[in-house]
Amino acid sequence: MTTETTxxxxxxxxxxxxxxxxxxxxxxxxxxxxxxxxxxxxEIAKQLIDVAAAAGANAVKFQKRTPEISTPADMRDKMRSTPWGEMTYLDYRYRVEFDMPIYQKLIQHAADKGLHCFASPWDVPSVAFMEEAGALTHKVASASVTDLELLTALRETGKPIILSTGMSTIEQIDKAVETLGTDNLILMHATSTYPLPPEEANLRMITTLQERYQVPVGYSGHERGLQISLAAVALGAVTVERHITLDRTMWGSDQASSLEPKGLEALVRDIRILEDAMGDGVKKVFPGELAPLSRLRRVDA
Known part of the structure; x- marks a missing residue:
């Protein structure tokens, strides 16, 4: 079992x-x-919460929007083919939103499974919505890094904030961090390409963010597979976020770059193994080495 270290x-x-x-x-x-x-x-949302719990995750996250505010004006009337027929992009956004009673049920369902449940609010009213729903923390999507009105509203909640940094310049991240403050802030290195090709992962940014802002830094991944997320942990990521799905062939723009249940289970398993394997950096002779030492070393020090 993984335990906390010094x-x-x-x-x-x-x-x-x-x-x-x-x-x-x-x-x-x-x-x-x-x-x-x-x-x-x-029901799909509940099944995904169950998947996260069974895999040993710590939390699940949703996205919360007020569609008439968060949908760009030039996108609202564009037509989109959906499982529910042809509809405008704005109508589609409304179609996939949950109301307060459903969010409260989902947060309680997650709590019953031992999970935290929160969301990325995409606009100021959605911040108030998630506060009323009882979220313990809030996540800032990479697309919202430059929305200073939203960031200010999030800071005023007094809750811990998790800030993703994809599709952003270092100057934009500087401004976001200045707006949020560094108390109770976790940064997430991210590259907002779906799915993420390895050459765009830029995992050394984890160290850059740690050194620049002196706050905990995690990793939000959109790649296929597990290797890049595991490498992020080896580089010091304190949290890992991955999209999850019941089936990557399901309809939706994020499904293909998501982990299915077995993939999430393998990710959590391997993260816990990697945590144990990282050690403390102090050289020592381990108990398992004593028998080979006595059998193989010819000259004592």
């Missing part, structure tokens, strides 16, 4: 999300990003 010298203090500490020296906080992969169906 905080590395000079590492920023962990951030508390509910009863869980997220940061260096703590078990990696694994987030199953449901997003809108539920396609507006509460």
């Amino acid at each position: 905080l590395p010298t000079g590492a920023p203090a962990p951030v508390a999300i509910g009863d869980v500490q997220v940061g260096a020296g703590q078990p990696v906080y694994v987030i199953g990003e449901i997003g809108i992969n539920h396609n507006g169906d509460i």
Whole structure:
């Protein structure tokens, strides 16, 4: 079983999300990003929560929008083919939103499974909505890094904030961090290409963000497979977020770059193995080496 370790010298203090500490020296906080992969169906959403719980994740995350505010004006009237027929993009956005009673049921369902449940609010009213729903924390989507009105509203909640940094310049991240403040802030390195090709992963940004902002840094991945997410953990990511789905062939723009149940289970398993394997960096002779030592070493020191 993975246990917390001593905080590395000079590492920023962990951030508390509910009863869980997220940061260096703590078990990696694994987030199953449901997003809108539920396609507006509460039963699919519940099944995805169950998948995250069975895999050993720590949290699930949704996306919350007020469609008439968060949908770009030039996109609203564009027609889209959906499982429910042809409809405008704005109508589609409404079709996949959940109301307050459903969110409260989902948050309770997650809690019953031992999971945190929160969302990425895409507009100021959605911040108030998720506050009323009882979310323990809020996530900033990469697309919202430059929405200073939204960031200000999030800071005013006093809740821990998780900020993704995809599709953003370092100057834009600077401004976002200045707006949010560094108390109770977790940054997430991300590249917003779906699916993510390895050459765009740029995992060394994890170290860059850690050194620049002195806050816990995690990784939000959109790649196929597990290797890049595991490498992020080896480089010091304190939280890993991956989209999850029941089936990658389901309808929806995020399904193909999501992990199916077995993939999420393997990711969590391998993260926990990797945590144990990282060690403390202090050279020692381990108990398992004693027998080979006595059998193989000819000259004592």
